[in-house]
Structures are given as structure tokens and as C-alpha cells.
Amino acid sequence: MSKRIDVSDLNVYYGDFLAVEGVNMTIEARSVTALIGPSGCGKSTFLRTLNRMHEVIPGAYVKGKAVMDGKDLYAPHVDPVEVRRQIGMVFQRPNPFPTMSIADNVLAGVKLNNRRISRSDAADMVERSLTGANLWNEVKDRLDKPGSSLSGGQQQRLCIARAIAVQPEVLLMDEPCSALDPISTLAIEDLIHELKNDYTIVIVTHNMQQAARVSDRTGFFNIEGTGKPGHLIEMDDTTTMFSSPSQKATEDYISGRFG
């Protein structure tokens, strides 16, 4: 249930604006890959190309390849909807559907993929997904309450439950903890540790301690100045990146000596 992704020569555009240039990257299966870098360098933009969410923005497009399991996600016949079903995403701000109950939120993706599910299957799936997201014990008595009645950290775990309910191959997370308090952040980090047994995880984070704590490999993005495209400067095992990076820019950024 997890796959690796090979990205080669990826250029990402917003209309005429080249936001990210020439990315080559391998994302290993069943591991956590962290993407770090100063804000505006294109981490989110790059992440969103991996499940073809980038192109939902008018005028946005991608050149290059992202190959998962031998298949190019950007090949002409590939349906982006299909790609998104296999590669789930968790956003920076928790975004459960406010009009749905907690249980319906978990099932939102499942109901798209395979319309009819029996009541007991649905209940099983809700329990399994919420348990997988370390949220079951906190919400099992109020599954019919609106998702927006939860705290921020719980909402974010609900979003993770919703994403894993469809059993994707890969899970993308864009600064999933940046809107959360430290305790909720820890809860999510613990969860990421558990999830990597089953999923390939790519996480964008602002927080370098977090990258060091949760990830196996780390990629550092940088940008020369505003209006210039972001580049992947360096990518390596997380321990190597944080102890002896090969690039000066990486070292400056990690040690806080950045601009």
C-alpha cells in the first residue's frame, strides 16, 4: 500500500511565472520525506504537483515527469482525479467539511470512490480510520456531531483519518502542524511515525526540529530572490542533512544563519 515516486526535471508554473525549476527527487516508499526551506521557495507548490492539485489553480501547469510505480502521473491519458484518489493530502489549515458529521467526514472520500457501502462496513471503516489517526477514543461518543465542533488538533487528525480512509498509496502533508498548539503537534508527529509503516509520506514543514524528528530523508528548497524560481538545493538522509550537509546554503539555513 505504499509506493515510491521519482520526479525528474519538474518545472512548475503559475501562468507565465516559473515558481519551481528543475526538480529531481526520489521519494522512497514507506518512509517520511520532509521538505524544508524559506517561505515562498515553492515547497507547497511542489508538493501539490505530486497529486496534481497544482493544476486546479487557473493557468497553473507543470512540465516534466513524476513517475509512481512505473507510471508517469502526468502522462496524457492519466486522469488527475484517479491520481488524487491514490495520493492523499492534508492541508495547512484543518479543513473538515463543516456541513458533515465527524463520521461523514471520514467517509467523504470513500463515498466518492465506491458509492454504496453497507452500514456495518461504513461503521468499521470509520472506526478503523479514526483509530489510525489516533482520534477514535476522543470522538467515539459523538460521531454524529459536526466536524467543526472539534479542536484544531482534532480537526487535523480528522482530516488525516479522512485521507487514510480511502487507503491511498502516498500521503502528502503541507505544514500540517503550523496552525496547532505544541501538544496537538506532538500528537500528529507520533501519528506520522505510525503511519509510515503503511504509507509513503511527504511532509512540508517550517519547523526544522520537526523535520529532524519525523523524517527519514530531507530535501532543502531555496530561492535566490523574489520572482526567481525555487530550486531543490540538496536532498539526503535526514541525519546527514542536519549534521554535515554538502551545500553551504543548506548549512546556513539549518543553523539559522539564513537571510
Add this chain to the structure above:
Amino acid sequence: MATTTPPQDQSRRGTGERAPGRLGNVIFKGISTTSGVMILVTLAAVAIFLLYRAWPALVANAEEFADVSFIEGNLWEWVAPLLFGTVLAAVIALVVAMPLSIGIALFISHYAPRRLAQLLGYIIDLLAAIPSVIFGLWGFQWLRPLVEPLFAWLSSNLGFIPLFADYTSPARNITTGGLVLAIMIVPIITATIREVFLQTPRLHEEASLALGSTRWEMIRQAVLPFGRSGIISAAMLGLGRALGETMAILIVLSPGYAINFFLLQAGQHNTIAANIALHFPESSGIAVDALIASGLILFAVTFGVNMLARWIINRRAEFSGAN
């Protein structure tokens, strides 16, 4: 840098430039309070006027209406079919207008390329400004001949269903009236719903798309639920207009005083508003009171409809996403 500028600005305004800001505040507060009170006073005045003028008719018995040519029986026997016709026409209008409006609004907000969406939005706003008498004439001259063959076909093929029984030409029936009303209220409903759809949080649309929804699934999952209360409000807005519409019905409909569902027969129904316009010029005394009483009843119905809508919206406020 940018973050330090505003506080300085504020402190300056707090000392030297205080007076002008104060004065502006006072003036604005005065204006807004006055207009708020004015609205309430006007509303109360209308209600009191209606009640006062309607009172003689409300308490009168059938004999007192004996001289009034257009009233048979007592007030309620006379108003009931008019109320029925009013609601029937408005419901037909709403049943036709809502799906159409939601469709157009969705097309503008989520399907059309930006240029086309802007153009369409502009056209819709223009349509909303057309006076109802124009719609009435247009309905009578253009729409009626157009739907006549359709009605004839419906009646001869599905005539065994009472709704469609015994179509009589010309089609000056409640369905044509309802259709004209529908087209009249589509612009205002569409414009309202479009605004609501455009406000769907990007966050929720992306949540849905990222789960692998198609555009239509995304609309059903994120856009429509989010817009639900707005859709209901828009429907009420349209219903309010349809209930009170006078000219279009007056021109299109051949009036009658029956309570039935023969949608394709002329001379069966009439609406309160059109009936007032029809009889007011030649009325005096108790007849005028009776017409005003029917107006009061229309007022009450419109009010009730709005309360109902409010109740529907509030019932699921917990799930509205407002919190």
C-alpha cells in the same frame, strides 16, 4: 516595517485628529439609526394602515357584500381561491425557477471561463432590472404562443392525469402565468445564489478535490452544502416577488375563482395582487375594504414564508460552517 506603521498612525489619529473622526462617527451613527427606525416605523405604518382599512371587511358578513359585484359569499370564501391561486402560481414559478437558477449560478461560478462568466453575470443583473410589465407583455405575446402546442400535446397525451386535463386555447392559464413569473424571478435568484457559490471556501473545495472528487462531486460535497442557507434565502426572495407580482399575471392570466389543480385550463385561478389591480379602480366602500383585507392576507403570507425560511436555515445552523 509595515507592521510598525499602523500603530503610529493610530496614535496620531488618537490625539490631534480626533475631532473629525468623531464627527464622522456621530453623523454616520445618526444616519444609520434614523434609517433603521424609519424602516420599522414604515413597516408598522403599513401594517396599521392595512389592519385599519381592512377591519370593516374582516368583520363583515355575507349580506354586507351583496352589493359588491365581484364578491360572492363572505370575505373568506372570496379570498380563499385567490390565496390558492397566488400560492399555486408562486409555487409553479419556484419549481421552474430554482433548478434553472442553481444551474446557471453553478455554470457562472464553477464551469464557465472567466470572461464568459463575467458576461453572463452582467446579463443576469440586467435582466433583474427589467420592469415586470415588460415581462407580462413578453409572456403574453411571445411565450404564450410558444407553449400552446406543448400544452395541447400534454393535454391530449397525458390528459388522464387531472393536472393536465382539458387544455383550452389560448393558454391564459396558471401555468403560463407561473412560467412568466419564473422567468421574472430567475435573475434575482441566480444573482443571489451565484454570490453564495462564489464564496465557497477554497479550503473546502480543495479538500474535496484532494480526495479524488470530480468537479460535480466537489460541487455536491463542498459547494451546495455550503450554499444551502443562501439557496433557501434566494428562493424566499424569489417567492416573495412571485407572490406579490401584479402586472405580469394581470396581463397573462384569464381570471377565475376556483380552487382546483387544472393547470392548463384558463379562467380558473387568479392571484390576490392581480385581483386588487383588476378591481380597485371601480370599487368603493366595503369593496375597497375587502380588497385591502386581501392585501393584508398576502402580507401575512409573505411574512409567514420568511419566518419559515428563517426557521429552516436555523435548524441546522450547527452544521452550517458559520462557527
